[in-house]
Amino acid sequence: MNMNKSAPVLNPGEVSPVPLDLIIQAPKVLLHDHLDGGLRPQTVLDLAQEFGYADLPASDAESLGRWFSEAAFSGSLERYLKTFKHTVGVMQTIPALTRVARECAEDLAADGVVYAEVRFAPELHIEQGLNEGEIIEAVLSGFTEGQAAAAAGGRRIRVGVLLTAMRTAANSRHIAELSVAYRDRGVVGFDIAGAEAGFPPTRHLDAFEYLRRENAHFTIHAGEAFGLPSIWEAIQWCGADRLGHGVRIMDDITVGPSGEVKLGKLAAYVRDRRIPLEMCPTSNVQTGAADSIASHPIGLLRKLGFRVTVNTDNRLMSGTSMSHEMDLLSHAFGWGLTDMEWLTVNAMKSAFIGFDERLEIINNQIKPGYAVLTSELVERMSR
Ligand SMILES: [Zn+2]
Numbered sequence: 001m002n003m004n005k006s007a008p009v010l011n012p013g014e015v016s017p018v019p020l021d022l023i024i025q026a027p028k029v030l031l032h033d034h035l036d037g038g039l040r041p042q043t044v045l046d047l048a049q050e051f052g053y054a055d056l057p058a059s060d061a062e063s064l065g066r067w068f069s070e071a072a073f074s075g076s077l078e079r080y081l082k083t084f085k086h087t088v089g090v091m092q093t094i095p096a097l098t099r100v101a102r103e104c105a106e107d108l109a110a111d112g113v114v115y116a117e118v119r120f121a122p123e124l125h126i127e128q129g130l131n132e133g134e135i136i137e138a139v140l141s142g143f144t145e146g147q148a149a150a151a152a153g154g155r156r157i158r159v160g161v162l163l164t165a166m167r168t169a170a171n172s173r174h175i176a177e178l179s180v181a182y183r184d185r186g187v188v189g190f191d192i193a194g195a196e197a198g199f200p201p202t203r204h205l206d207a208f209e210y211l212r213r214e215n216a217h218f219t220i221h222a223g224e225a226f227g228l229p230s231i232w233e234a235i236q237w238c239g240a241d242r243l244g245h246g247v248r249i250m251d252d253i254t255v256g257p258s259g260e261v262k263l264g265k266l267a268a269y270v271r272d273r274r275i276p277l278e279m280c281p282t283s284n285v286q287t288g289a290a291d292s293i294a295s296h297p298i299g300l301l302r303k304l305g306f307r308v309t310v311n312t313d314n315r316l317m318s319g320t321s322m323s324h325e326m327d328l329l330s331h332a333f334g335w336g337l338t339d340m341e342w343l344t345v346n347a348m349k350s351a352f353i354g355f356d357e358r359l360e361i362i363n364n365q366i367k368p369g370y371a372v373l374t375s376e377l378v379e380r381m382s383r
Helices: 020-025 041-050 061-072 077-082 084-089 094-110 132-152 172-181 201-213 228-237 247-252 265-272 281-286 298-303 322-333 337-349 355-381
Strands: 028-034 113-120 158-166 187-193 218-222 242-245 253-255 261-263 277-279 308-310
Touching: 020 322, 020 355, 028 094, 028 242, 028 308, 028 322, 028 337, 041 061, 041 084, 041 094, 061 077, 077 084, 094 113, 094 132, 094 158, 113 187, 113 355, 132 158, 132 172, 158 172, 172 187, 172 201, 187 201, 201 218, 201 228, 218 228, 228 242, 228 247, 228 265, 242 247, 247 253, 247 265, 247 277, 247 298, 261 265, 277 298, 281 322, 298 308, 298 322, 308 322, 308 337, 322 337, 337 355
Parallel strands: 028 113, 113 158, 158 187, 187 218, 218 242, 242 277, 277 308
Antiparallel strands: 253 261
């Protein structure tokens, strides 16, 4: 960072890397976060003890946290997904689901997140006899409690829920119906997740057609482990509002020897229609969807004007947070507060809540928040 008084005047919004404490304070918006991928390690241990789950691979919070992130760095999506056996294993009762959701809202608020859409698959939490309605209500009350606790501590966060159907199962229409049934009570959308290769989104066309008839919103995990056909189906057959990851859209973009860029028809469509990409840099490196943060497609896609957003995916497995992702990107691409604000407004515009509600958060939380931080940075530069 250049803080030398005699240096040419720098636009404070372009200063990079942004100091980490300012990144943490900055308002952030998170659209792609899995409830069962964001538990505190200590909570996994507590819940395992409370409910008699005996299969954990470690017995203290530090080694358990390390075990999760080591397993997640194995480079394969299939193995990465196996870590969820333990988190899902301890999320089988109403108190456990409520606690995990409450802590999720609190942790996100403490990290400066002002709006989040957190997703989970009800069908993964029925092992001990809960029904799907009980599961959804337990999670919704946890978020209500967490938002209230955050507000009491002076932090305003709103959390919306996305219900996920597993793409390997045949339950998506039913989960889609649940997302519509609960849409005025905190559920804001629908998603399909799980192993992508061999399970194209069109397998769940019935669910997506139903949602469109109900004027409901959905996103689809596509273009992470599998390439363009998955993205194309998600958009052109299923009608997805957003793409989960979408990293492989790069397969339809060619960069020539002197840097000239050419978009294929699908990439151009995604950009021109402003289809939001829910990118999760650390997670993408872990699953092999990107080679490194420095070479992550988000750098080029941002330059080309795609509607990219930054997300955490699984905070526990990736040992990450929104602030950590922003910090990595600020270092890798020289992004300053102006870029962070652009990414945050992109995400807020792409949220599944009403236009008036999105605008309210942009105007009352995001823009004033970045204005304060930019002044703070000017202040620091002039010291
Ligand atoms: Zn995901």
